[in-house]
Amino acid sequence: MAKGQEHLRQRLLELGFDEVRFVGLSPGVGQVGLGDWLKAGYQADMDWMERTAEKRLDPNLVLPGARSAILIGVTYHDPEVAQPAGEAKPAWARYALHQDYHDTIKPALVAAGKALEEVLGAAPTDYRYYVDTGPVLERAWAARAGMGFVGKNAMLISRRHGNWLLLSCILCREELQGDAPVLPRAAPESVGLLCGKCTRCMDACPTQAFPAPGVLDSRRCISYQTIENKGMIPASLREAIGLRVYGCDTCLEVCPWNRFARQGRRLILSSRRDIAELTLEELLELTAERFAKVFKGTAVKRIKLVGILRNACIAAGNSGEQRYRGHVLRLAAHSSPVVRAHAVWAARKLGATEELAACRSAESDERVLAEY
Numbered sequence: 105m106a107k108g109q110e111h112l113r114q115r116l117l118e119l120g121f122d123e124v125r126f127v128g129l130s131p132g133v134g135q136v137g138l139g140d141w142l143k144a145g146y147q148a149d150m151d152w153m154e155r156t157a158e159k160r161l162d163p164n165l166v167l168p169g170a171r172s173a174i175l176i177g178v179t180y181h182d183p184e185v186a187q188p189a190g191e192a193k194p195a196w197a198r199y200a201l202h203q204d205y206h207d208t209i210k211p212a213l214v215a216a217g218k219a220l221e222e223v224l225g226a227a228p229t230d231y232r233y234y235v236d237t238g239p240v241l242e243r244a245w246a247a248r249a250g251m252g253f254v255g256k257n258a259m260l261i262s263r264r265h266g267n268w269l270l271l272s273c274i275l276c277r278e279e280l281q282g283d284a285p286v287l288p289r290a291a292p293e294s295v296g297l298l299c300g301k302c303t304r305c306m307d308a309c310p311t312q313a314f315p316a317p318g319v320l321d322s323r324r325c326i327s328y329q330t331i332e333n334k335g336m337i338p339a340s341l342r343e344a345i346g347l348r349v350y351g352c353d354t355c356l357e358v359c360p361w362n363r364f365a366r367q368g369r370r371l372i373l374s375s376r377r378d379i380a381e382l383t384l385e386e387l388l389e390l391t392a393e394r395f396a397k398v399f400k401g402t403a404v405k406r407i408k409l410v411g412i413l414r415n416a417c418i419a420a421g422n423s424g425e426q427r428y429r430g431h432v433l434r435l436a437a438h439s440s441p442v443v444r445a446h447a448v449w450a451a452r453k454l455g456a457t458e459e460l461a462a463c464r465s466a467e468s469d470e471r472v473l474a475e476y
């Protein structure tokens with residue numbers, strides 16, 4: 105074990121991280137399935153996944169001389185924000201009910217880098233850190249480092265935090281001794297090591313987005329469609345989206361391992377529970393100014409006004425509530441063709457066909473009609 109390694113772990117835990125684990129980066133660590141997943145096209149139009157594949161498979165291309173990685177977990181479990189199923193409110197992925205975690209975790213990672221320099225004598229050029237989006241295999245490495253196992257829902261599942269962990273990674277040139285995986289005799293990246301016969305996540309997925317255990321087809325996933333997809337959401341998936349306006353937690357919520365999840369220490373993440381209080385009406389009435397104000401500093405700002413209006417239109421159509429007719433008819437004349445197309449869909453779902461005919465003749469375009 106590198107001198108000072110346990111002291112380093114302690115220092116990092118004091119920064120507010122909930123999990124700190126080490127892994128050695130021998131060639132081939134964590135390579136399971138990435139090539140096949142890309143070949144099948146499951147990354148949808150997230151081209152960066154393909155572009156960065158080589159780097160993900162070889163950490164030396166990211167940081168020449170990288171020998172270890174420090175895997176960091178921050179839990180966002182908060183039982184008080186659990187949204188009752190069936191309640192006619194817009195539904196949000198739980199992580200969205202915080203200030204953007206990329207922004208709030210990054211300062212802690214800067215402090216972690218300083219700790220690395222002080223405790224292990226590393227130079228600032230000896231390490232690189234990533235929150236979630238780097239060209240690194242953080243989930244597979246976290247499994248190898250014993251932070252948890254990869255569940256059939258394709259998430260890292262921890263015995264202490266369930267599947268509510270946000271992962272970060274510090275690649276470094278120091279040689280650190282790896283922590284033991286959860287089942288020392290099994291291949292740590294294997295899917296479903298502690299799932300047993302359970303298939304709840306796969307069964308509960310509203311769009312059947314798991315072609316196999318642990319394999320996610322992003323093209324069918326509501327999280328991808330409502331967040332990453334900036335254009336039209338396939339009409340065949342819209343009903344299954346229900347009232348979800350940003351992401352989907354269904355395959356996370358149902359996992360029985362979550363019963364062991366502890367409340368986070370809340371030292372790093374900053375809660376924005378007020379977002380969960382927004383009504384669908386408020387979302388449908390958002391203006392650019394109001395959107396900027398309400399979602400300032402949150403992950404939701406990334407999908408921009410058009411994204412949230414698009415998603416709100418789908419939710420309005422799926423709600424079956426006539427009180428949203430006026431809203432979606434107004435949005436059927438929106439300046440964005442993406443909003444118009446989904447508003448037209450929602451208006452039809454709400455039976456506003458006649459009013460729509462007048463609206464369409466005034467404002468629609470080819471793209472709306474094609475989608476319609």
Ligand code: SF4
Binds near residue numbers: 320327
């Ligand atoms: S996030 Fe939702 S849509 Fe995506 S795989 Fe999980 S349950 Fe299915």
Ligand code: SF4
Binds near residue numbers: 256296302304361
């Ligand atoms: S819901 Fe069941 S099958 Fe899915 S990840 Fe959790 S334990 Fe595994």
